Amino acid sequence: MTRSITILGATGSVGASTLDLVRRNPADWRVTALTAHSNVEELAKLAREFGAETAVIADEARYEELKQALAGSDVEPAAGRAALCEAAARPVDIVMAAIVGCAGLGPVMAAIEQGTTIALANKEALVSAGEVMTAAVAKHGATLLPVDSEHNAIFQCLQGGRMEEVRTITLTASGGPLRLVEDLDAVTPEQAIAHPNWDMGAKISVDSATMFNKGLELIEAHHLFPVGLDRIRIVVHPQSVIHSMVEYRDGSTLAQLGPSDMRVPIASCLAWPARMDTPMAPLDLAEIGELTFFKPDEARFPATRLAREAAEAGGAAPAVLNAANEVAVAAFLAGKIKFSRIALMVESVLSENSLPPAPRTLEEVLRVDEDARMRANAIMETA
Ligand code: NAD
Numbered sequence: 001m002t003r004s005i006t007i008l009g010a011t012g013s014v015g016a017s018t019l020d021l022v023r024r025n026p027a028d029w030r031v032t033a034l035t036a037h038s039n040v041e042e043l044a045k046l047a048r049e050f051g052a053e054t055a056v057i058a059d060e061a062r063y064e065e066l067k068q069a070l071a072g073s074d075v076e077p078a079a080g081r082a083a084l085c086e087a088a089a090r091p092v093d094i095v096m097a098a099i100v101g102c103a104g105l106g107p108v109m110a111a112i113e114q115g116t117t118i119a120l121a122n123k124e125a126l127v128s129a130g131e132v133m134t135a136a137v138a139k140h141g142a143t144l145l146p147v148d149s150e151h152n153a154i155f156q157c158l159q160g161g162r163m164e165e166v167r168t169i170t171l172t173a174s175g176g177p178l179r180l181v182e183d184l185d186a187v188t189p190e191q192a193i194a195h196p197n198w199d200m201g202a203k204i205s206v207d208s209a210t211m212f213n214k215g216l217e218l219i220e221a222h223h224l225f226p227v228g229l230d231r232i233r234i235v236v237h238p239q240s241v242i243h244s245m246v247e248y249r250d251g252s253t254l255a256q257l258g259p260s261d262m263r264v265p266i267a268s269c270l271a272w273p274a275r276m277d278t279p280m281a282p283l284d285l286a287e288i289g290e291l292t293f294f295k296p297d298e299a300r301f302p303a304t305r306l307a308r309e310a311a312e313a314g315g316a317a318p319a320v321l322n323a324a325n326e327v328a329v330a331a332f333l334a335g336k337i338k339f340s341r342i343a344l345m346v347e348s349v350l351s352e353n354s355l356p357p358a359p360r361t362l363e364e365v366l367r368v369d370e371d372a373r374m375r376a377n378a379i380m381e382t383a
């Protein structure tokens with residue numbers, strides 16, 4: 001049976017992995033909407049290839065360009081933030097939410113309001129909106145399937161028992177490319193982006209290097225799997241073979257293993273609750289040889305501590321942490337700040353006198369996000 005899919009962030013790394021699976025099983029899928037930030041050429045190419053109903057470019061100024069690039073095809077061009085939300089709200093079997101950053105929150109919420117099944121890669125949206133998003137999911141009867149490899153692993157391990165019988169959840173972390181690098185001040189964007197195990201977009205690659213990725217994932221796990229923050233652990237596992245684990249009260253620990261390729265967790269969401277083929281070679285543990293584990297080094301990489309504190313504080317704190325991190329990562333990638341200042345900037349924005357009250361609506365979350373960005377930019381200019 002053919003199923004319909006919309007991909008938000010179709011030109012990115014997760015978007016490309018999703019489209020790769022769709023391309024391998026063309027008879028199974030009908031593409032409804034594809035969206036991108038500003039890469040008109042790539043978006044138009046994909047929309048033509050997959051015969052999408054509509055292609056949306058977030059950057060409104062590129063509408064004419066997109067219209068021309070789609071001339072003579074049946075793809076309907078659209079542009080701007082409202083068009084992005086309209087595309088996300090079109091009725092489909094599944095929406096892949098693969099925009100990077102809080103920029104993806106509006107479209108994800110638009111999909112949730114339709115009660116859709118959403119494969120969620122866009123962790124920043126859930127971190128920022130927290131209970132506002134989980135309440136909307138419950139209210140509209142939507143389904144969130146976690147794409148993030150750790151959360152997808154936990155989701156799979158949770159099929160083996162009941163949530164109330166979970167003792168702990170352990171998120172594995174590769175430790176990123178800088179785990180063993182001594183001088184964090186001298187790290188260049190190229191070094192930070194060169195992840196040893198995963199091929200990903202620039203922002204999440206820097207997040208892996210700072211460990212903010214694991215910090216965001218801790219908050220993400222806290223919202224997806226209500227076992228209590230104090231029961232969610234982090235362990236560094238440089239081989240990225242075990243993607244996460246769930247320990248039950250009887251002492252059984254279930255783990256999910258697989259290659260470091262996002263097509264595996266994406267396939268698990270696309271086919272859920274069934275399974276589908278992927279082009280992965282069988283797991284060869286004898287070839288891998290060794291799996292090792294370490295405690296995270298929070299003295300050198302304070303991100304997981306900051307995220308845990310923000311999650312404990314709750315309310316607006318996670319949205320503030322996320323926004324400050326987005327500003328700091330962009331500044332680092334632009335060569336404006338040193339690597340080690342990313343965490344310092346986030347900590348400064350979080351510890352500035354008063355946090356705003358807990359947001360209760362999407363608009364309030366977006367206002368908290370906007371204010372925290374302004375404060376992060378102000379801190380950057382005065383330092
Ligand atoms: P990416 O940078 O490769 O792609 C991001 C996509 O979002 C692109 O299509 C881009 O056009 C679009 N986009 C960017 N800014 C936008 C904006 N302001 N408005 C609308 N669209 C915008 O990122 P990625 O690595 O594919 O990651 C996407 C999301 O998935 C992130 O939240 C990331 O944390 C999460 N994730 C990624 C991976 C991975 O392996 N890449 C793994 C786990 C989770």
Ligand code: MG
Nearest residue numbers: 148149150217
């Ligand atoms: Mg992950």
